Amino acid sequence: MASEPSSKPPATRRPSRPAPVTDEEERAKAQYAKAADEQYGRGGRIKTKAVKDKKLRANLRAVESKHRDATLQAKNAEILLENEAGFLEPDHELERTYKVRQDEVRQAVGVETAKKGFELRLPDLGPYDACEYTRNGRELLIASRKGHVATMDWRAGKLGCELQLGETVRDAKWLHNNQMFAVAQKKCVYVYGNDGVEIHRLKKHAEAVRLEYLPYHWLLASISTAGVIRYTDTSTGQMLTELPTKLGPPTAFCQNPYNAILHAGHQKGTVTLWSPNSSTPLVKILAHHGPVRALAVDKSGRYMVSTCQDRRVSIFDIRNTYKELFSFHLRQPAQTVTISDRNLTAIGYGTHVSVYKPDIFSMTPDSEIKLPAPYMNWGGDGQAVFRLRFCPFEDVLGIAHNSGFSSILVPGAGEANPDSLEPGTNPFENTRQRQEAEVHSLLEKLQPQMISLDPNFVGNLNLASEEQRCRERDLDAKPEDKIEKLKKKARGRNSALRKYLRKRGQKNVIDEEKVRAREAMRANDRKIAEKLASDKKKYGPALERFATKGF
């Protein structure tokens, strides 16, 4: 029928006929490109037409076309993501996925997958406050309040190490890989090797309540009972900063994986956002009326889920508006929240665990659903939940509760397509790869100064006015004392001072610097000679020949 009217005026229509087809194709192409741009394009395009300089215009055009190609190729490369993620699907309207129990899930899935759901009954060792997976999801770290710390290759059921610290343990965290983990103990934070040997004692991290590890910056952050956030660079072992929150004992602590900003929840319902570069919080949000109990930020850094003592769970947009997008009430105040790689939110409250689908992030205050139905449920049998963690790249949720640890299967939770190029996140890595990745990530380590709310700021234009820059410049700073610096530099046989004097030239020109350098050198020589003499004396006549110059 549709073709009939077109056949009537053949002379006019015929030539135009192929056009719609190409139009359609074009449209499809454009749509595809648009989708690619939305997903992979980084920021909006710039208008090249307005550029006057020819060369610049050509360059910018090239840049744009490269962008376009890159996005299209990235989109095309999606076909390489061979694994699909899926959820439990109800057969009919009345079926509820949250009524599916773990044993049913285990029956339904394959044997190997079913093995991933297990339970560790450790009733005597006290409530387990912490459970953590390594970034590739291979190993598990659990820590009980009474001081039992254990690591394991949970899939193989192989115990890595087990520690009975006999001290209050508040938190535990893996460092960059499965070789080290940090434990927040009663007084300070300790770093243990994967064989359970204590490697470091971070004395300055006093009374840490919670730990966070920023993998790309190699920073271990802790927040203490007094509410002080401390950063330690784990690659150098140096303490970076101490940031007192001045808001009393913290109630929650988490990091934003998108920009490495730390979120701290406080007693008065505020959530503060911290970077090591600023002594004041970057953002302060009044999230709740009561104490914040738990915080979690999704992978894309867009949403924050916070729970409050008043049983409320709120979802905030923390990209732009810092506004509450949606909130609902639980039956009990939630103790812990975590968000999976695919944006499944698990909330542990009382003895229950509820997992919510990602649609809770798309809800708004005026959406008709006031209480979102959970995707899955767990618990209710007397095991108070203390910590939830999703296992990366697995459909597994780890639950640390008062009588041990449970691993449950949550279909659709894990990212199905791991990115093996990202250091530390290869679930199939072997020792060699792990070592390589360690070195690589160390080489590619981001500086703490790069932490900012907008992680893409690096390289952008500094928009500060000259006045402002002047103000920022430290005009009162002492000029660097060259000689003093050289004195400390001890390199090789020829001291830096000697080299300085030798290379400086113009021997007959005597200035203050040179005099000082000479004096310093002479003093140094004298010191060495004295030391040599004293050494000789000390060694006695027979051994004095073993006395050496130098220190």
Next chain:
Amino acid sequence: MPARISRGSLQSSKLAKSKPSGRNPKKAQKRALNAFSIASHEHADRVKIRPNRLGESEGFSHRKRPRYEEGDDEDEDEGPTQSKRRKQGSGGAEEESLDEGSDSEGNAWTMGHVDEDDDSDIDSDEAFGESDEEKFEGWTFRGSSHNRKGRKARKPRNMEEMDGEDGEIDLDEGDSADGEEDEEEDDLGEDAIDLATALDQYEESEEEKKEKKAKKSKKRAYAFDDSDEEPSEVGDFAADGASDFSSDEDEDESDRRAQLKDLISSLAEEDEQRSTARNPDTHESAVPSEFGVLRKVDLASFKSKVADPEKKKALKLLQDDKSSKRNDIARKLEAPLPKRQQDKLDRAAASAKTNETLERWVDTVKHNRRAEHLSFPLYQPEAGQRMGETRLLPTTTTAPANDLEVTIQSILQQSGLSNGKDDEEQIQKWEELQTNKLPLQEVMKRRAQLRKERELLFREEVRAKRIKKIKSKSYRRVHRKERERLLQRERDALKADGVDVSEDEQEYNVRRRAEERMGAKHRESKWAKGIKASGRSAWDEDARSGVTEMARRNDELRRRIEGKEVRNEDSDASDLSSDGESELYPDEEDGHLERQLGLLESPFSSTENNSKLSMMAFMRKAEATRKTRNDEDIERMRRELADEESPSEEEGSNAARRGHKKYGPGLISETPSIPIGQSEFEERAPSDEETDDANGTAANGVKTTSDLSLETRNSNEPRNPYSAKSEQNPYLMKASKEKRTRKQPDLVSQAHNTIPAVQEPSKSKTKSKVKSKATSKKSSDSDLPEQIISAPDANGWQTVSYQNQSDEEGGEGSIHLNTSQFELTAKAFAGDDVVAEFEEEKRAVIDEDDEKIEKNVLPGWGSWAGEGLSKKNQKRKGHVTYNKKEGVKPEKRKDAKLDRVIINEKRVKANTKYLASQLPFPFETKEQYERSLRLPKGPEWTTKKTFSEATKPRVLVKQGIIRPLHKPLV
């Protein structure tokens, strides 16, 4: 051209001798030589002429020089010749000089003339031919006077040809050059022109000339210039010159030129008539003039000899020229420019020319410069290609290309297999001839016929294919089994009869086969394969006979075995029999069902003739019995085949039935899955019974579902009561539910009102509710999912709120409870007014960040201190200044419109380390710059292709010879 011009200068060189200039002769000579070498270089492509030219070059250069340089030194070589000329030159010295000087110009003129007429090349050829004769003459003359005549007699035609080329080139020059070669020659032409124009360029008349140039086409201007010197030429313009007379132009200038040219040609004619030997003398006898030009030429002396009125006119003009410099012609006969100026012009022209050639490369160079990546060696289409690399060479040529082909061809021909292409061609030719004889209609008809046949054939083929496909696997299976069964039965029958006579035959056959194998002439043998591979049978008589023999025997044997095969197919597992089988198969496949069955019906029909066994009595008996059985079988099989499609249906129905049996309750549980446009939230509305049922089905599987099915059956019977209960059946109550959901807020508000009353007994109430629920409904509820049951056990009201998701009443209750809970929690946190505190804090921050005006006081500034100050002075505090402290205005804060958020407005100094302090050069705006940084380079963020493209070096040098570009690529 330059050669010609330089010849023009020949005369002036004489003049030069008489007036030697103060310049360094050697230098000048050098320059002149250079000029010529350039010119000759550009003419390098004309190989033929070159030797001549080279021979001439020396003289030319010398002749040329004085012309430009106003009386330069004369070469020693020239001296004698010139003196000779002088001697020879009789009274008409001016005439001679005229003739000589315009030799080359005469050419140019002719050329111009031709061009104006849009004439063919021939004309110009002729004209040039004439002029070149002159050229030749000059050359010979200089060499030796003896030779001259002989050569002159010999060479004119040669030279004509050569100059024909010249003429053509000149023509090209006049046109906008097309081909590259033409353009190259263009250079020469232009150079020549420049030189010629230079002759004309008198300082005074330069502007005028320019005007003219602008008016006329370039070429014509050149021609014109050339024509000025025409008079000096007294060459061999014999008959040709006269022919040129015919062309008259509208334009004055061209007219005049034409006239002048004609005049000159006529002069030449006369000159020739006089004597050829005298020609050289013209040069010598010419009186040297100031510029070595023709000003002193007395054209009037020609007057008497000129018969043509036009010529006379021209001469008159020339005469006028003699009397006054200011008339038309005089302007054209101007002194050459000084050398330096001339050189300057030359250089300009040369650079223009070079630029023109270089410009052709501009695009290529630009392209390469702008290219993102360059890979060396650059792609050059023709470079380093082998023949036939791009273009396919014909595989079959008429003649065999090499020895091998020749031998093969000969073998083929010897064996009479092929005459190569000839055969086919011949046939085709013959056919064509035949068709040519036929009338058109006939041919058309034939063709149509042919087409039709082809079409039919094709269709038949397609149909056959389809038919072949139609048969199913089961069809084949059935057939095979049937066949086997028959065979088995037959064998059994034979055995039953106690005779196994076939053994003899079998043995015989086997023996024969073995013999054949020994003879190595069966199909799989080495010999056969060899024959097949080499194709020797095509031409080797022996081999062919062997093959045919093999085939025959093969066939024979097979036929024999086939005869037996019907009875015991499985016994012969040999390759031969398998061959037979494979050949049988197509038959089977192609054949229709009926035919197949027909065959089965009379399995012995084919064997009867072959086998003598069949004639025996017992065989017949057996046959009879078999036949009856077979008939039965066939009948049965037919039935089966007829039902072949049905099984699937049956299966389907079976499955359905089975499914029905299996999922009996599921049938009912499926009915709910009639799509209802409900959100999850809405579903909570239906009554507890109903939803509990649903829960039961979902969670408890078969057992409960069976219960449910019972229930639903029960409920289905008393339909009305069920519906009377209202809101029981969610599928019926869709509309009403929506209403209810809309109502819910009201309920909530009601609940709000009732909170105080409800609060106390809430717990007991919920418990009772739970109880009532438990009692009201089935016992099967007891094994509902743990969440539902255990939760109420743990905490009464919690469970209710959970039930909220499943039942309406509960939901209502939970709303009560939730609201009460809200109240409670609100009460719990009522103590600290968090919001107010936060607002306060925010205000403080805003104030702190805001712009401020600071008051600075310098005490004692501008006032005196000490005793005896007035009170007023004492009160003075000092110098007060106000500083405005920059800050962020409250309305410009990032959190200005966001309540409950404080965003830090302080700059994070540490971050500035990673900021660009200023906009990098080529970028104009911040956006451009930042955009250029946005695309990551690393392999972690982009695809491999993008990465490799982004990191590819700009210049790639691969192994190979890097040749310069030999022509522009773009």
